[in-house]
Amino acid sequence: MATVKDIYGAMDEWAPFETQMDFDNAGFLVGRGEAETDKILVALDITQEVVVEAQKLGCQLIVSHHPVIFHPVKALTDESVTGRTLLALAEAKIAAICCHTNLDAAQDGVNDCLAQALGLQEVAQLHPDGVDRAGRTYGIGRVGMCHQPGMSAADYAGRVKMLLGAAGVRYTDGGRPVHRVAVGGGACGSMLADAVAMGCDTFVTADVKYDQFLEARALGVTLLDAGHYATENVICDRVAQYLAKRFPQVSVLVSHRHKEACACV
The missing domain is CATH 3.40.1390.30 (NIF3 (NGG1p interacting factor 3)-like)
Structure with missing residues (x-):
């Protein structure tokens, strides 16, 4: 025991x-x-x-x-x-x-699991927040390359729904093929600027607000809301x-x- x-x-x-x-x-x-x-x-x-x-x-x-x-x-x-x-x-x-949030930010935590579930490659941190007592960098969100670059927003939304077993996926089409993807498990819509700064054309998260969808579309970013439960x-x-x-x-x-x-x- x-x-x-x-x-x-x-x-x-x-x-x-x-x-x-x-x-x-x-x-x-x-x-x-x-x-x-x-x-x-x-x-x-x-x-x-x-x-x-x-x-x-x-x-x-x-x-x-x-x-x-x-x-x-x-x-x-x-x-x-x-x-x-x-x-x-x-x-x-x-x-x-x-x-x-400690498990959201940790290496091999929520966001690494989400990136892996979506098959992202060359995964890196979206927003490093610090270094823990073991000398490991931690932070919310991850970025990586789409497993099949060039997918449309609609096709990628369908794939995300399938891979995560999500009840549904809300999304706005940023007008660009999916290549570089940011992920944020749970309510990470406020990190849209971080995704843009990291050169992402696509961002998968949850609990996205109406104004965040509008902002993403204006910035040319495909923003997907796959639900809090499914992304975590x-x-x-x-x-x-x-x-x-x-x-x-x-x-x-x-x-x-x-x-x-x-x-x-």
């Missing part, structure tokens, strides 16, 4: 928690650090359904990407979604470790593989209950 603190330490080695953005709340958020675990569930989010799944599977710990506590909790009751989820964790004695869920298998290798005595599972929260018609 391993303790919850052991798992936290392993995640901290990969994606140091001190590299998280100021607004974030990544870390060891629920449970007892010395509690032992022989089974872990990995999920993008900790929802009530995921807690039930973990309980049925006999997991003592959930490792997620999005923090189960993001805003300050002033009351812990069953009268809010967050309260019900936290109560369910506590009552089931399931701990929670959440690795958010690529990290779950990687987390499970990492923890299984670090702790061979622990069973590490990926959630099958947590799915895309929205649908397209």
